[in-house]
Amino acid sequence: MAFLTENAQKHLANRHRKSRLFALLCAIVTWSSVFLLGVLLVRITLDGIGWLNWNFLTSFPSRFPAQAGIKSALAGTLWLIVMIAFISIPVGVSAALYLEEFSKRGRLATLIEVNIANLSGVPSIVYGILGLAIFVRFFGLERSLISGALTMSLLIVPVIIIASREAIKTVPMSIRYAALSLGATRWQTTWSHVLPSAFPGIMTGVILALSRAIGETAPLILIGAASYVAFLPKGPMDSFTALPIQIYGWASRPQAEFSELAAAGILVLLAVLLLMNATAIFIRNKTEKRLK
Amino acid sequence: MALAELVDATTEKKQTTEAVLELQEVSVLYSGKPAVKKVSCTIWRNRITAIIGPSGCGKSTLLRSLNRMNDFVDGVTIEGQILFAGQNLYGEAVDPVEVRRRIGMVFQKPNPFPKSIYNNISWGPSINGYSGSMDELVERSLQQAALWEEVKDRLQDSALNLSGGQQQRLCIARALAMEPQVLLMDEPCSALDPISTAHIEDLMFELQSRYTMVIVTHNMQQAARVSDYTAFMEMGNLIEFGETDQIFTRPEKKRTEEYVTGRFG
């Protein structure tokens, strides 16, 4: 046989060693990401936990770090979550339903699909520019909550569409056929059978999209959300600030205290995101159980 | 080493052959559940051994234990010994990669790599440090697999452009390029049409003089046509093992007789 030599034996041992090293390397790299996340969270917590108290949550921003708080930013973010949800979820899910249940395969459908994929890859700052031109200027909505909410909705609707489509695709055709064979219309089938079945997956996608919207800063900067807002918004037309904007504002200041304030703000933002994701998981588990 | 005598059907001469693999009370368990139970038999050099039996009897599992492909299944345990050239395949110091170089395998569904025909064949030898002429090796392997004439002008074409039967012959050539001592074939024709099947059965006859082959097949007629020895398995047990002629015409066990006469399975 051509391979039965001592060189071959050594060669084989080398190959095994290489393989083991490679596997080890890949493992180390992967676990490093975990480690890195830990470092990130620990560092931010250490920096910011000192400033995280009731006072911080209930004060407005101030030139003096000791008196500065996150009240207006938190309120702005909460307002935004609700408004963005109300706008983007119906639009995004409707579009997804249309593409999956009502439209026919064809050039137009493919064009729309490609278009949505492209939109989800457009940098968020471009959406900010779009929002500035359309909502702030053209529609004259000024630098208000509604401008911000509309802009962020434009940003995340493609994400919601893509995620919802995936969820809708997993609903087996047999459910639809069963409903249709009973004489239900397409919409009745969709509303009563497809949507509930796809709900957990849609929910997950929606929450992920909303989480992204809450964390985005650039579009809000573009439409003019300020970072020194010392009042609470009372309606959609009021000007506002939001958590990421406030964090950015503090982080750009050179003084060490403001840096720490930024860390505290980050902790609040992460807490909000955590809460949102936990709610999503909770809702998903509840609805998945009901379907089983 | 154990010897056996076989009367050559055409020349009626007695030929001795030696044992290549000796299975001694081999059991294979998946998470504690036995799929193969205490099988003992011998695989003779330059002979074709067929493993037949109804679905789920453990024939593929047994075959895969011969080249340690079962190692990839979680929770698998092997008991007993499989001696190859005197060494237990599952011994402490045995390298499974070495085992697979010496004992090659062709799978049920043709699975050529998404590479050129040439690279499909050359990959195995090249990672093993083959230092001879690769072109010659590729040609030799393709000729042995009776595929050379059909592909010699398009060696750089993708292997995926070949027909099913051609792809399977390519997989055989790929395995032969490693110059294995034993070639395992797991239902090699079940995904192919009758003409391709006939080609591959002819191929088996040609390869017999140089290679030892173990074939799992659910097609009894194929086993009868092609093999020298047959092992009949049912529910993980080796019911009977012997020369093919004997198994099919004068089976010793009742179960064997029922199976080969088509009463079940």
Next chain:
Amino acid sequence: MSDSIPTTGLSFSIHKGVTRWGETAIKFWLGSCTALSLFTTAAIVVLLLVESFDFFMAVSPIDFFFGTRWVPLLKPSSYGVLPLLWGTAQIAIGAALIAIPLGLASAIYLSEYASAQVRSWIKPILELLAGIPTVVYGYFALTFVTPMLRHVIPDIQVFNALSAAIVVGIMILPTIATLSDNALRAVPDSLRQAAYAIGATSYEVTTSIVVPAGLSGVMASFLLAISRAIGETMAVTLAAGQTPNLSLSMLGSIETMTAYIVQISIGDTPSGSIAYQTLFAVAALLFFITLMINVISQWILGRFREVYD
């Protein structure tokens, strides 16, 4: 036995009419939501083109695309975009150099080596990393990475490209890891079995057979990640600085296209001026570049998907 066929409420004809009208209205609503995506793209393109057109009336495209000085706000002004492009490129290349090898290695570990249990831990962690807001990464770059780098490279400035590139690399790593992992898992197991049966080690099977078989998905993930790095705003705005230049060193302050857009929009540049129009020109360039990369990435996915059988 009665003559009439029992019905359950409304007679059929009226019921049908109402349903049909409602059905059409609903279809119209759903379709409009879908059409919104087309309008969005059209709006972006029209807006950027029209405003850039105004800009290019005043500044020659040659000066813009090939000029090496970007000084739009001071006199004497210069509108060469290359420094901004170079700033963006430094970040994207630096981030890619980190994220591509590390992300691919993670994907290989997840798909070829890790047990299902390990996967179930690591995948959520990667999702978490991906979900962290970019402003947090900017903060991290400024307050953690730069001081740490200073221990090793004392010359490094407070605002520098290296910290930002590192942090953006970490940010896009989960994208590469998850998408490449999907691509590798899609490679049929029969190919792995065939490769192992030849007598190959896991390293050989993975690098010679599995990764090449999943290459289209892997490459698409690289492109997507690079596109994200190019469009990244907050990390570079916070950590990389606001001094556009063509220096080769990554240790000093630079400016990316995205950071510039932020700078202009925060500042008080008057709305109609050329200086303000630069915002649209730079944004148009940014949009075009990311669009090209995303289109190529989708093309790769579409074109080479049928690779296995």
